[in-house]
Amino acid sequence: MGNLYCDPLMTSTGHKITARQRWTPTPVQLQILERLFEQGNGTPSKQKIKEITTELSQHGQISETNVYNWFQNRRARSKRKQQNAACNHAESEVETEVDSPKDKKTRPEETFQSQQHSAQRTEDLCFQSPEISSDLHFLDPHATAVDKMFPSHSGLRSSRHLSEMSFYDEVLANSRHELMTGKMEAGNYSLFQEAEDYGMTG
Amino acid sequence: MGNLYCDPLMTSTGHKITARQRWTPTPVQLQILERLFEQGNGTPSKQKIKEITTELSQHGQISETNVYNWFQNRRARSKRKQQNAACNHAESEVETEVDSPKDKKTRPEETFQSQQHSAQRTEDLCFQSPEISSDLHFLDPHATAVDKMFPSHSGLRSSRHLSEMSFYDEVLANSRHELMTGKMEAGNYSLFQEAEDYGMTG
DNA sequence: GCAAATTAATGATTTATTCAAG
DNA sequence: CTTGAATAAATCATTAATTTGC
Numbered sequence: 331m332g333n334l335y336c337d338p339l340m341t342s343t344g345h346k347i348t349a350r351q352r353w354t355p356t357p358v359q360l361q362i363l364e365r366l367f368e369q370g371n372g373t374p375s376k377q378k379i380k381e382i383t384t385e386l387s388q389h390g391q392i393s394e395t396n397v398y399n400w401f402q403n404r405r406a407r408s409k410r411k412q413q414n415a416a417c418n419h420a421e422s423e424v425e426t427e428v429d430s431p432k433d434k435k436t437r438p439e440e441t442f443q444s445q446q447h448s449a450q451r452t453e454d455l456c457f458q459s460p461e462i463s464s465d466l467h468f469l470d471p472h473a474t475a476v477d478k479m480f481p482s483h484s485g486l487r488s489s490r491h492l493s494e495m496s497f498y499d500e501v502l503a504n505s506r507h508e509l510m511t512g513k514m515e516a517g518n519y520s521l522f523q524e525a526e527d528y529g530m531t532g
Numbered sequence: 533m534g535n536l537y538c539d540p541l542m543t544s545t546g547h548k549i550t551a552r553q554r555w556t557p558t559p560v561q562l563q564i565l566e567r568l569f570e571q572g573n574g575t576p577s578k579q580k581i582k583e584i585t586t587e588l589s590q591h592g593q594i595s596e597t598n599v600y601n602w603f604q605n606r607r608a609r610s611k612r613k614q615q616n617a618a619c620n621h622a623e624s625e626v627e628t629e630v631d632s633p634k635d636k637k638t639r640p641e642e643t644f645q646s647q648q649h650s651a652q653r654t655e656d657l658c659f660q661s662p663e664i665s666s667d668l669h670f671l672d673p674h675a676t677a678v679d680k681m682f683p684s685h686s687g688l689r690s691s692r693h694l695s696e697m698s699f700y701d702e703v704l705a706n707s708r709h710e711l712m713t714g715k716m717e718a719g720n721y722s723l724f725q726e727a728e729d730y731g732m733t734g
Numbered sequence: 735g736c737a738a739a740t741t742a743a744t745g746a747t748t749t750a751t752t753c754a755a756g
Numbered sequence: 757c758t759t760g761a762a763t764a765a766a767t768c769a770t771t772a773a774t775t776t777g778c
Contacts, residue, residue, distance in 0.1 A: 351746095351770065352744085352746070352771065353745065354772080355745090554759085555761090556756075601762095602759095604749090609758095611749095
């Protein structure tokens with residue numbers, strides 16, 4: 331239940347903010363992300379990711395990488411779940427092909443949308459601006475900044491194959507938690523390539 | 533599988549903005565990269581990639597992404613070659629699944645040099661090879677500018693106060709890649725996450 | 735009612751596959 | 757054919773849920 335973010339790793343005496351290594355979406359953030367995902371636009375473009383991140387930043391710690399990863403994972407998971415769930419609807423095919431890619435440890439992800447809307451983070455709530463609903467701005471017909479980025483969500487697209495809708499996907503990456511501990515050995519890079527490169531330093 | 537692989541370079545009108553020609557390493561760049569690769573330190577850390585890129589930029593067009601990709605491809609390619617060769621040379625009679633296309637479990641990486649990015653935990657121990665970052669000497673014999681930028685990496689990782697370090701101004705974050713005004717929407721994300729993010733509730 | 739131990743979810747990274755430019 | 761670039765699949769590692777014993 332109440333999963334308080336009571337991390338003992340808080341700033342002790344000289345310890346720093348390096349508390350958790352992996353981002354955990356706040357309920358609000360999650361809600362927004364879910365909404366966006368449902369709009370069915372696949373992985374947002376970088377531009378959108380950035381803006382989404384900016385928006386979500388108002389509700390807690392988050393980064394573009396987090397957003398990107400979230401969409402990636404979300405999509406992959408959805409797809410797999412679909413497969414696992416076996417298409418027992420319209421298909422009269424055998425179900426012996428969808429599952430068994432390899433059973434090592436992959437559990438049948440029955441991952442349901444656990445939308446724990448309970449306010450867990452006290453901090454979060456504290457920082458909640460008087461306009462809590464602001465997070466939904468872009469989701470609503472009011473159209474905020476984020477809304478502009480997702481114009482194609484007409485809502486009438488009740489597609490069933492929301493897994494194959496990606497336009498692209500980044501391989502972004504970034505150092506992982508190691509950095510926080512000072513390691514930073516992970517080597518991952520984004521592909522800035524686009525604007526940054528051609529024509530710049532060259 | 534069924535990815536459409538939409539060409540992200542075209543605009544809606546089908547008009548290309550900037551032909552995306554793929555980067556081609558110049559001989560000098562290639563030489564340096566090869567040398568670095570041979571130093572055998574796996575994929576360089578983000579920091580190093582940055583510096584390498586900076587250095588290589590002086591010899592032609594290049595980006596961090598290019599460098600990163602290059603290392604990635606290089607490693608994969610090498611591995612595959614080795615596997616292939618081994619398969620041919622080794623037993624040509626008993627084919628007991630010498631190498632399935634999906635055998636990561638077997639840790640094929642061990643055949644290579646250290647994999648500095650896979651096993652390190654947040655513990656501040658220095659059990660890992662302390663000389664991991666010796667890859668800086670890649671250009672040793674000539675010692676060009678690059679050499680100068682990689683001197684201070686040795687043993688730094690051994691520090692156990694890693695968690696105390698707070699001045700990792702790694703926050704770089706591709707500042708402007710964002711202006712892909714006409715480029716493509718294929719975005720990529722940077723590595724902000726590390727420093728920039730986790731600071732949350734603190 | 736808590737807290738250590740376990741399990742389930744899931745964020746983050748790596749690897750393999752594929753596509754296409756030269 | 758070589759290989760840089762892009763995507764998806766698989767894997768890893770950590771956090772949250774849940775269970776269990778006190």
